[in-house]
Amino acid sequence: MILYADKLDETQRHVEEAGGKIVKPAYSFPGGRRFHFSDPDGYELAVWSDK
Template sequence: MSDAPKNTAVWFEIPVTDLDAAQRFYEDVLAISMTRNNDGPNPMVMFSSMSDEGVSGHLYPGEPAGAGNGNTIHLAVADPLEKVMERVTAAGGQVVSPAIDIPGGRFFYAVDPAGNSIGLFN
């Protein structure tokens, strides 16, 4: 199977209670444009297209696990983390850690307005 995924993670889904508000939050925080897709069984807002390389995912109407429960999705950002932290707060999320240095770069933990745990990495 030549099209088999090369990464352990191949797709992620983030459940949100307000799809439009979540789209605005992630577009503001990540400084990207997202695409709404209504072709499936429920509406989705795509982080990128299927033709992009690497792992990607979408937002969908659902019930987040709640603070302290569920998975943490780490998302890449191009801007300095301090600037991204400001955008998280301005967009209605919560920064829950300082920037953490690791051998591969830096990241911090945050919570989106729906209560999902995210890590923002560069």
């Protein structure tokens, strides 16, 4: 699943504070930036921003 956030860096900080583990740090791709994380149950998700 890929989620959207206006403020990617702030969202990454919140994910980490909530117990998420960063699997792939923020990187640029055509159309924006995103990072991947796993939640405490082990599910991998991504968050992207067009900014």
